[in-house]
Amino acid sequence: MTLSSTETSAGLSPKRWLALIPMLLGVLIGSLSLSSIITALPALLSELRLDASVGVWIIDIYPLTLGVTLVLAARAGDHWGRKRIMLLGLGGFAVFNLLAGLSSAGAVLIALRMLLGVSEAMVISSVVATIGSQFHARERVLAYGFWTAAFGAGSAFGPVLGGLLTEGPGWRWVFLGCVPLAALAVLTALWIVPESRAPVTPHWDPPSIVSSVLAIGGLVYALQHALSEPVLAAVLAVVGLASGVLFVRRQKTLSNPLIDVEIFRIREFSIAYTHILVATGTTAATLYLVGLQVQAYQGLSPAASGLVLLPLAAMTGIIGATVPLALKRWSRKRITTLALTVAMLGQLWLASGIPGIPIALGLIGAGFGAVGTLAAAALFDYTTPAQAGQVGAVQEVSFALGNGIGVAVFGTIALATGPGGYSLAMLLAGIVLAAAALTYPLQSFNRALALKRALPFRRALRRRGR
Numbered sequence: 001m002t003l004s005s006t007e008t009s010a011g012l013s014p015k016r017w018l019a020l021i022p023m024l025l026g027v028l029i030g031s032l033s034l035s036s037i038i039t040a041l042p043a044l045l046s047e048l049r050l051d052a053s054v055g056v057w058i059i060d061i062y063p064l065t066l067g068v069t070l071v072l073a074a075r076a077g078d079h080w081g082r083k084r085i086m087l088l089g090l091g092g093f094a095v096f097n098l099l100a101g102l103s104s105a106g107a108v109l110i111a112l113r114m115l116l117g118v119s120e121a122m123v124i125s126s127v128v129a130t131i132g133s134q135f136h137a138r139e140r141v142l143a144y145g146f147w148t149a150a151f152g153a154g155s156a157f158g159p160v161l162g163g164l165l166t167e168g169p170g171w172r173w174v175f176l177g178c179v180p181l182a183a184l185a186v187l188t189a190l191w192i193v194p195e196s197r198a199p200v201t202p203h204w205d206p207p208s209i210v211s212s213v214l215a216i217g218g219l220v221y222a223l224q225h226a227l228s229e230p231v232l233a234a235v236l237a238v239v240g241l242a243s244g245v246l247f248v249r250r251q252k253t254l255s256n257p258l259i260d261v262e263i264f265r266i267r268e269f270s271i272a273y274t275h276i277l278v279a280t281g282t283t284a285a286t287l288y289l290v291g292l293q294v295q296a297y298q299g300l301s302p303a304a305s306g307l308v309l310l311p312l313a314a315m316t317g318i319i320g321a322t323v324p325l326a327l328k329r330w331s332r333k334r335i336t337t338l339a340l341t342v343a344m345l346g347q348l349w350l351a352s353g354i355p356g357i358p359i360a361l362g363l364i365g366a367g368f369g370a371v372g373t374l375a376a377a378a379l380f381d382y383t384t385p386a387q388a389g390q391v392g393a394v395q396e397v398s399f400a401l402g403n404g405i406g407v408a409v410f411g412t413i414a415l416a417t418g419p420g421g422y423s424l425a426m427l428l429a430g431i432v433l434a435a436a437a438l439t440y441p442l443q444s445f446n447r448a449l450a451l452k453r454a455l456p457f458r459r460a461l462r463r464r465g466r
Contacts, residue, residue, distance in 0.1 A: 015192055016134050020143060022189035023130065024150040026086065026123040029093050029181050031154020033116055034062060036162030039306055040171040044109075047171070054106040056228070060221075061110055065117030066124070067220040067400035071212050073118075074125040074393035075258060078198035082126040082133075087189055089122025093182035101175035121396075128392035132380040133196050141324045141332075141377040148320025148373045152365070156313030159306030203256040211250060212258060214243035216397060223404030226412060259390050263383055271439055272378040275336060276398045278436040279371040281406025282347060282429040286364055287312065288407050289414055290350070290357065293422055311358045315365030316372070323370045332374050333440040339374075340437035343367025347430035351423045367433070372399075 037044075037059060045055045077085040092115060100112040131143045165173045218240025222233040251257035264270050287309055294300045294308050319339075326335050346363030349356065376395055383391050406429075414425040 015194070019130075019134075019189075019193045020146055022090075022185045022193060023086070023123075023127040024146055025181060025185040025188075026090050026093070027127060027147060027150040028154045029090075029178050029185065030120040030123055031151045032158045032161065033093075033097070033120065033178060035155050035158025036165075036174050037062075037113075039159045039162035040166045040174045043166045044171045048104055048106065050106045054110070057110045058106070058113055060225075061114045062117040062120070063400060063403070064217065064220050065114045066120050067397060067404075068213050068217040069118050069121040070125055070396045070400070071216070071258060071393045072209065073121040074129060074390065075202055075204070076122075077126045077129055078202045078390075079204075081195045081197045082130050083189065083193050083195040085122045086126035086130075086193070087186060089119040089126065090182050090186045090189060092116065092119030092122065094179050094186065097175045097178040097182065101172045101179075124396050125392050128376075128395055130193070130196060132392055134194070138324060138327055140380060141327060141373065144377045145321045145324045145373045147376075148369055149317040151372075152313050152315075152317025152320055152369060156310055156317060159309065163306055202258075203254070205250070205254060205258060208247060208250050208254070208258040211243045211247040215240050215247050216400075218243060220400060220404050223401070223408040226408040259394060263391070263394075266382045269379060269382040271443075272375040272382075273394070273398055275340070275371050275375045275436055275439070276395070277402040277405065278432055279340070279343065279368050279375070280399050280402030281409070282343065282433055283312070283316075283364060283368040283406070284403040285406035285410035285425065285429060286347070286350070286361070288411060289422055289425060290361065294357075308357065309361065312361035312365035312368075315362045316369040319366045319369030320373045321369075323373050332378065336371055336374050337437050337440050339367045339370035340433050341367075343371070344430045344433035344437060347426050347433060351426035351430060353423060 041055050041059065044050070044058070045052065073085060073089075096112045096115045096119060100109055100116070103109050103112065127147070131140060131147065135143045161177075162171075162174050165171065165177065218236040218238075220240075222237035222240060226233045247259075248261050251259055251261045264273070291305050291309060294305050300308065323335065323339075343364050343366070346360045346367065349360035349363065379391050379395050410425040410429055413428060414421040417424050
């Protein structure tokens with residue numbers, strides 16, 4: 001039976017919460033697939049005698065195809081049912097990870113990682129849209145807290161797990177270990193996840209599809225390769241931006257657009273979206289740069305580097321899961337402002353060079369966990385249930401672009417400015433977070449100022465009325 005978004009959000013059945021189990025398991029598998037390959041890659045390349053360029057593609061093709069296919073996967077879920085698309089994605093995790101674990105050819109591994117990226121897009125877009133349509137108000141924030149915790153757990157233990165598996169049974173188990181998890185997710189999803197889709201059958205517009213793929217693909221690739229291939233990255237960035245402009249213009253002319261771009265005119269929506277970009281970008285850059293720093297200057301192994309980064313990802317999961325409890329005492333805007341400030345303090349700590357990297361990373365992870373949960377839920381608060389699929393896709397694209405922008409911008413700064421580049425990049429990341437933290441206080445100040453200016457006019461109107 002297919003449930004409409006209204007019916008699912010209004011229902012009180014605890015089955016809605018049980019349905020999170022296979023959905024979050026899918027998020028966990030995707031996060032592990034994204035992060036565990038990093039520490040397993042050197043052994044993989046050595047055993048299969050592959051060039052470093054092949055290794056770059058084995059890593060990068062996954063987030064690239066994930067970003068490119070998110071909007072299409074969300075549209076497919078709206079059309080054919082989100083549970084159905086999620087099951088296809090989970091099945092893809094099982095099949096493609098099995099084949100990858102048995103493969104010995106670089107080109108085949110790249111192709112399978114690409115298909116795993118598509119599978120992840122199916123799972124993520126369906127999970128996010130299902131949460132947005134089935135849960136409401138503070139329930140949705142709690143559900144997204146669990147989502148952040150699952151993603152944080154995968155990010156936290158992925159590099160460590162990849163290193164341990166590589167040093168133990170071998171790198172192939174980075175892929176093979178995901179197979180039973182994916183099979184378990186499929187079986188439980190068949191049983192307890194309800195079906196849902198958009199109340200209005202979505203329209204497929206080929207020009208919109210092509211321009212969205214070129215826009216997201218061009219920008220994501222350009223951001224991923226800005227350091228290694230600056231000329232090609234610049235060309236693709238221009239192609240991506242031009243395609244993005246055409247996409248936006250096209251959506252404004254359609255009665256049933258692929259993405260309703262008018263939602264960005266909602267001020268609170270745009271602010272929440274910006275907070276996701278900022279928090280994701282600074283956090284991704286920190287993981288990248290600190291990982292390089294401890295390996296280059298402290299001589300740590302990849303597995304040991306993963307342990308150093310553990311506090312950031314662990315605090316992301318812990319705070320992401322518990323921050324909804326704070327909404328009982330404080331407003332979302334106040335907590336978001338505090339979270340961005342805490343993350344800023346962590347970045348400034350790293351910039352200063354003061355000992356205590358784990359503490360600084362814990363602060364950054366705590367800030368990201370809170371912002372990721374609250375901002376992601378806020379996107380749905382200012383839109384309609386019928387837009388759940390679109391908003392879910394927009395949300396995940398923001399995480400993908402934020403990741404790419406953060407690594408490209410702050411990574412370039414760190415590498416281009418010499419020995420002090422690392423500290424400068426961390427300092428600038430802190431400044432960006434400080435600017436984001438001022439968003440809501442400045443909004444309140446402007447409202448108070450506008451009210452103060454309006455008081456004399458209101459008093460004059462009252463006198464005239466008398």
